Amino acid sequence: MIFENFLTIEYVSTFLGTIIVTMLIVQFFKGTPIIKKIPTKYFTFIVALVNMIICGLLTHTFSFSNLYLMIINAMLITFTATGGYDFAIRNVRVDKKDIEEYSEEIVQKVEKKDESFKK
Numbered sequence: 001m002i003f004e005n006f007l008t009i010e011y012v013s014t015f016l017g018t019i020i021v022t023m024l025i026v027q028f029f030k031g032t033p034i035i036k037k038i039p040t041k042y043f044t045f046i047v048a049l050v051n052m053i054i055c056g057l058l059t060h061t062f063s064f065s066n067l068y069l070m071i072i073n074a075m076l077i078t079f080t081a082t083g084g085y086d087f088a089i090r091n092v093r094v095d096k097k098d099i100e101e102y103s104e105e106i107v108q109k110v111e112k113k114d115e116s117f118k119k
Helices: 015-029 040-058 064-090 096-118
Strands: none
Touching: 015 040, 015 064, 040 064
8 A cells, every 4th residue: 555645735725624734834833932922823824824825826726816715714724723722721721629529529429329339
């Protein structure tokens, strides 16, 4: 089996392909000193827009009349590519107090069930 063409320009030109390539490039470069200074969502937007422009040029579908739609689509790609991080890391917070309360509640329920099995 020959492995070649994991990514093709036709695939990278699709919505999912653009998301994958954008996330790949952002993750690869975001640790570099210059890129660290740029907020991730803005860097992601730039990568997505440049990716779409390059794909348009390579597939001979680029036109300046589509530039507005490319900007809007780059915003959509940005929110899609960075949305997972925002949901999983930034917005999900658990207080230590909540953990302690739930832990106590679970221990009490387990002890009750344990007592009912002993009878």
